[in-house]
Amino acid sequence: AQTVTQSQPEMSVQEAETVTLSCTYDTSESNYYLFWYKQPPSRQMILVIRQEAYKQQNATENRFSVNFQKAAKSFSLKISDSQLGDTAMYFCAFGNNFNKFYFGSGTKLNVKP
């Protein structure tokens, strides 16, 4: 069975600073995808970034980047130049070839002015 663990229930960061959210997962599958989703107070799930497990290069999307360590089964999200609009719940997710998603418990990020 796949499990996704986010060990930081809540984090705070000052505006313009950098913050890293942690995620570890457990799987016996060799081909899979990893995601970070943002859920603001509106509850709409928004894709932040995606990583294919077969790619060694870490994904980046503007201010968002990941540190993917496949052997360690670690997938952390780094947010640079944090903005007030980044305040939200962040979920790490694992997707397998059967199209099933498994979500972590989430990290509530507060960006302080």
Added chain:
Amino acid sequence: GAVVSQHPSRVICKSGTSVKIECRSLDFQATTMFWYRQFPKQSLMLMATSNEGSKATYEQGVEKDKFLINHASLTLSTLTVTSAHPEDSSFYICSARVPELNYGYTFGSGTRLTVV
């Protein structure tokens, strides 16, 4: 592009009644849709996977007779909570795989169900 419209956004129903939640893919064909449940301050839990024209696949522990899922067309999937009870109160979210995007998924805006 790749929008899933979910309705209603909020619904309050009386205990014992049934409630239907709809998810429509507006600009793509969703052959597969996923239904999730989210309790307050918790993560999303996959309830079932629906494929157009076939029976839904439910996750372990999800009551098939209580949560009826229909995916009769490539653009519409529905979740009906039958004989609702207060413990069914939750936030329900649908998601669809977007064929044009490589392993891309889009989520509906969610439905907050309150059973009184």
